[in-house]
Amino acid sequence: MHRATQTLQQEADRHRTLAIERDKLLQEIRRLPGFERFLLPKDFSQLRASAHSGPIVILNAAERRCDALIVLADVDHVIHVPLPHFTLKRAADHQILLKTFLRQAHAIRSDERYGEIITWDRGSWETFLAPLWNGIVKPVLDALAFSVRDLTLPRFTAHSLIEVSKQSPGDMSRIFWCPTGPFVFLPIHAAGFYDSQYSLPGHKVFDFAVSSYVPTLSILARSPTLHAVPNDDLRLLAVRQPPSDGLGQLPGVTPEIAYIKDVIRDSPSAHTTILESSLGTVEEVLGLMKEANWVHFACHGIQDGVDSGLCLADKRRLTLRDMLSLSRPHGGLAFLSACQTATGDEDLxxxxxxxxxxxxxxxxxxxxxxxWSISDRIAPVVARDAGSSGGSTRVA
Structure with a gap:
């Protein structure tokens, strides 16, 4: 008994000694230039720097209430916006309703293949998107001092007051939505009134700003290794659906890749290299991704939790683990023309x-x-239009 007590005491002393040694090492590291906050949580001044390109809006849903938390680069506190007209149950109900709409859309696409003309129930979509505007987006825009009457940009940005009707996508303000919980599955970027009586600007989120999505604030932090890609050095990797992926053929892939080549051909870039994946194996694609600063996938995508991925040759997937293991320079564009690439996991x-x-x-x-899933007929059109507009439709 005495020996066991002594052993436990020795173990405790060893842990204490190691903890003291660790603290000393951390203090030494933090005295080095650039490592002052090594292994410390980021303070708010660091977090707010992530909003350098526009407001970041964190959407939170809890049993008792829903809220938006706005982070701005030049405001030293979080702007709290209650969302009293939107609840956790309503968010969950909207998520279920969206699934119903998507099932209907899938059925419509199947019927269209047989020549049947099916019309959309626009009223249902308007009923779905209007609460997103009233309950979520409009309170946020009001907090940012957007004027629905005057259609002006927020006072918190350095932009001049420009009429939305005269703005081009490059001039418009940006909003980065950081949703959590059931908000993850809702199309906040499409919120608004779509009835004919609301045809004038001022009733939809895209009348005011270009919406993007971010998984975390830190993803927008400026990287010290970030360098702008020179205009004369564009390296595009185009990955088309390989025949050995074991899935149904996507006829739209061929015209989609052709559209991308046309955009590149018309680009003012002096030097463009198109790296086309010939076999489409995981190893080949990963190797080429390290060389490319723009990657375009036109293939099947599957959302399956941590096993989510892009379907490549030999019935294998380019998985989340593969992507996270990449050692590549920061910057560039990834265009994922595949299904469910930003869907998320309902259990996480x-x-x-x-x-x-x-x-x-x-x-x-x-x-x-x-x-969600994208029509093989529509995907090439989206790729063509996004490419010709300079990628201004990017969302993540």
Missing amino acids: TDEAVHIAAAMLFAGYGGVVGTM
Whole structure:
């Protein structure tokens, strides 16, 4: 008994000695230039620096209430915006309703293949998107001092007051939505009134700003290794659906890659290298991704928790783990023309478990992703229009 007590005491003393040694090492490290906050949580001044390109709006849903927390680069506190007209139950109900709409959309696409003309129930979508505007977006815009009557930009930005009707996408303000819980699955970027009586600007979120999504604040932190890609050195990796992925053929892939090549051909860039994946194996694609500063996937995507991925040759996936293991320079664009690349996991709603987030963590400065399945007929058109507009539709 005495020996056991002595052994426990020795073990406790050893842990205490190691803890003291660790603290001393950390103090030494933090005295080094640039390591002052090594292994310390970021303070708010560091977090707010992530809002350098526009407001970051964190959406939180709890049993008792829903709230928006706004972070601005030049405001030294978080702006708290209560969302009294939107509840956790309402968010969950909207998520269920969205699933119903998407199932209907899938059925419509199946019927269209057989030549049947199916019309959308626009009224249902308007009923779905209007509460997102009233309950979430409008309170946030009001807090940012957007004027629905005057259509002016927020007072917190350095932009001049410009009429929205005269703005181009490059001039408009940016809002970065950071949703949590059931908010992750809601299309906040499409919130608004779509009835014909609301045809004038001022009733939809995209009348005021370009919306993007971020999984965390730190993903927007400026990297000390970030360098702008020179205009004369664009290296594009185009990954088309490989025939051995074991899934249904996507006829839209061929015209989609052709559209991308047309955009590149018309680009003012003096030097463009197109790295096309010939076999589409995981190893080949990973190797080429290290060379490319723009990657475009036109293939099948599957949302399956930590096993989510892009379907490549030999029935294998480019998984989240593969993407996170990439050692590549920061910056560039990942265009994911595949299904469910930004869907998220219902069992891990507070975790960024999807392909688009993995690409951001891998170092890409912008990612285009899909929140649900995308039609093979529409995907090439989106790729063409996004490319011709200079990538201004990027969301992540």
